[in-house]
Amino acid sequence: MISAATPNDAIALDKLVNSAYRGESSRQGWTTEADLLDGTRTDASAIAELIKTPGTVLLKYVDGQEILGCVELRNQHGKLYLGMLTVKPNLQGKGIGKELLMAAEQEARKQNCHVIYMTVISVRKELIDWYLRHGYQLTGETKPFAFNDPRFGQPKMKLEFVVLEKKL
Numbered sequence: 001m002i003s004a005a006t007p008n009d010a011i012a013l014d015k016l017v018n019s020a021y022r023g024e025s026s027r028q029g030w031t032t033e034a035d036l037l038d039g040t041r042t043d044a045s046a047i048a049e050l051i052k053t054p055g056t057v058l059l060k061y062v063d064g065q066e067i068l069g070c071v072e073l074r075n076q077h078g079k080l081y082l083g084m085l086t087v088k089p090n091l092q093g094k095g096i097g098k099e100l101l102m103a104a105e106q107e108a109r110k111q112n113c114h115v116i117y118m119t120v121i122s123v124r125k126e127l128i129d130w131y132l133r134h135g136y137q138l139t140g141e142t143k144p145f146a147f148n149d150p151r152f153g154q155p156k157m158k159l160e161f162v163v164l165e166k167k168l
Contacts, residue, residue: 002103005058005070010048012067013060017041020086022153028089036121039153042084059103061087061096069096073107079165080104080113101134105168114168119143119161128162136164 005013021033021041033041050072051058061069068091072083082104087096108116120128122142132138145159 001063002059002061002099005047005051005060005067007048007051009058009060009067010044010051013047013058013070014042014044016067016070016088017047017084017086020089020092028092033121033124033153036123036156036159041153057107058084059100059107061100069100071100071104073104075111075113078113079115079117080108080111082116082118097130098134105166108168115165116168117163117165119163121145122160122162128164131164134166136166139163139165 018040022039047058050056053074055075057073059071059073060067069085069087071085072081074081074083082101085097085100087094087100104116108114116136117139118131118136120131122128128138139162141163143161143163145155145161
């Protein structure tokens with residue numbers, strides 16, 4: 001079941017996101033950033049802040065009592081930003097990410113947004129290819145990887161983002 005996360009979900013979401021993106025547990029899946037960044041991807045306080053931010057919804061994919069996936073959606077001037085798409089590492093490749101993408105598109109339509117866009121670290125070719133297979137296109141735009149907050153990790157190399165978007 002997919003529904004909006006609440007601040008009460010922040011601790012579980014923190015564990016999920018960090019397990020999928022960083023550290024040894026992330027290597028069970030194919031979305032790991034462990035070779036690109038040290039540290040954590042986020043923390044519970046940042047997730048709670050995100051959930052409370054006007055214009056932002058964090059969808060969670062729940063099976064029973066366990067959160068198995070999530071995605072951040074933020075309305076930015078009539079376009080829906082998609083971020084932090086996460087699936088529990090040992091369940092990646094089973095369709096949960098695809099379901100979260102479809103839910104994101106439904107949310108975009110609900111908010112009258114006709115474009116969904118995202119940034120992906122440019123060296124993450126496998127992930128970029130996955131989004132391309134799901135109808136996203138590279139815009140040709142790049143953005144610097146410029147996080148000064150250690151809560152979002154420390155790059156092991158020079159990184160940049162590419163921008164992808166999908167018109168609905």
